[in-house]
Amino acid sequence: MEPxxxxxxxxxxxxxxxDSSNGNTLTAHSLTALAQALTDAVHDDxxxxxxxxxxxxxxxxGMSLSDAGAKPLGTGEFGNTISLYxxxxxxIYRAPKPVVCCxxxxxxxxxxxxxxxxxxxxxxxxxxxxxxxxxxxxxxxxVLPFLFSLRLAPQTVRYLVLTGKKLSAQxxxxxxxxxxxxxxxxxERDLRALIKGLFRASPxxxxxxxQFTGMLYGEKMDPSIELAKNSFTEMMRxxxxxxxxxxxxxxYSPSWFSPFSPKNSLLCKGAV
Numbered sequence: 001m002e003p004x005x006x007x008x009x010x011x012x013x014x015x016x017x018x019d020s021s022n023g024n025t026l027t028a029h030s031l032t033a034l035a036q037a038l039t040d041a042v043h044d045d046x047x048x049x050x051x052x053x054x055x056x057x058x059x060x061x062g063m064s065l066s067d068a069g070a071k072p073l074g075t076g077e078f079g080n081t082i083s084l085y086x087x088x089x090x091x092i093y094r095a096p097k098p099v100v101c102c103x104x105x106x107x108x109x110x111x112x113x114x115x116x117x118x119x120x121x122x123x124x125x126x127x128x129x130x131x132x133x134x135x136x137x138x139x140x141x142x143v144l145p146f147l148f149s150l151r152l153a154p155q156t157v158r159y160l161v162l163t164g165k166k167l168s169a170q171x172x173x174x175x176x177x178x179x180x181x182x183x184x185x186x187x188e189r190d191l192r193a194l195i196k197g198l199f200r201a202s203p204x205x206x207x208x209x210x211q212f213t214g215m216l217y218g219e220k221m222d223p224s225i226e227l228a229k230n231s232f233t234e235m236m237r238x239x240x241x242x243x244x245x246x247x248x249x250x251x252y253s254p255s256w257f258s259p260f261s262p263k264n265s266l267l268c269k270g271a272v
Contacts, residue, residue, distance in 0.1 A: 003030035005055075006037040012195055013041035013050045013097075020056025025064040026110055031084035038091040049198045050095065051191075052118060053102045059127070062109025065136075065245050082232055085110060085142055086225050092117040093146065093221070094214065096207035098198050102191060103127040103169075103178070112177075113143035116151050119210070121178040122194065123169045124187050129177060130166040136248060137241045137256070141231040145224035150217065151177060 003024075005016040015037045017024040024030075041050050054060065063081055092099050092114070101118035107129045115121055115129070133140045139161060140147075148157050156175055159165070172178045182190045198206075214221075235241055244254035 002033060003027070004033035004037050006040060008044065008047060011046055011048045011199065013037075013044065013047045015041065015050060015052050017052075017054040017060055020054050020058045020105075023058045023061035023106075023108075024054055024111070025061055026081065026085060027064045028080040028084055031081060031088055034088050035084065035091060038088065038095065042091075042095050042097060047097060048203060049195055050097055050099045051102060051195070052092070052099060052114070054105070057105035057126075059103045059105050059107045060111030060114055061106060062111050062132075065249060082142065082229060085113070086229065089113055089117040089142075089146055090221070090225070094210070096210060097203070098201075098206055098210075100191075100194065100198070102187075104184070104187070106130075108132055109140060110143060112140070113146050116143065116146040116177070120180075120194070122180045122182055122187070122191060123172065123178045124184045125169050125181060126184065127169040127172070127178075127181075128166050129169075129172045130164065131160050132164045134161060134164045135254065135257075136244045137238070137254060138235050139231070141228040141235070142225075145221060145228055148224075 001018065003017070003019045005014075005018045007014045007016075015034070017030075017034075019025075019030070038050070041047050063085060098120065099118045100120045100122065101115050103115065103121065103123040104127060107115055107127065109130070109132055112129055112131055131140050131143065144157065144161075148154060152160075152175055160167075167175075167177070169178065169181045173181045180190075180194075240255070244256075247254060
């Protein structure tokens, strides 16, 4: 089974993350296929819009870490994954056609980056969002260029990174990580209405709007991504991080996991 499926349905490019049973984890293989699907959709003159979706409840639980704790960065499959991941996010962000993301389940770590790069994000009430890298001693460096200021306020990003908090769909809507939360029973109808509206827009105007808003953001994206890659490289060279990933893959908690047993009965006295 291919990890990514591309179909053209009456001018709508349907790009499906096709391995939900395994969390649609991102590997060099799946990211190569995703990059090709995005390229094909952009270059197909019959395509007016792109819909990114999953084949089941889990949308994307991030990059696969199965090789990360076993091999130094820059070797093997995991070494290519970092650059491929950034390439896919840039293809989504810079596509001259509108990219809509539909989410019905869990989005974690690198999956949040895929979502953030999209133009329009529609979620069902059961969707969840989490940046969980902090628990493995890492930061979501490759995600942050598409979150920091672009979608979320800087301190909101810090809050999500530092706490690893899992957001509900409504919480994600409140901070504008997603654009719409639609009841599951009307999701198909409302998504069709949204796509219908996009099909009424001038393709040239859509491309110009994306290009112009990107120019207003400034020339920050490319250097931000290079900074992210370098940060990720440095993290993956740290023995404690590669050991934490290896322990996680083996079902163990990292060494820094610590219980919290406060001596004071009240942490916030103003609450009483």
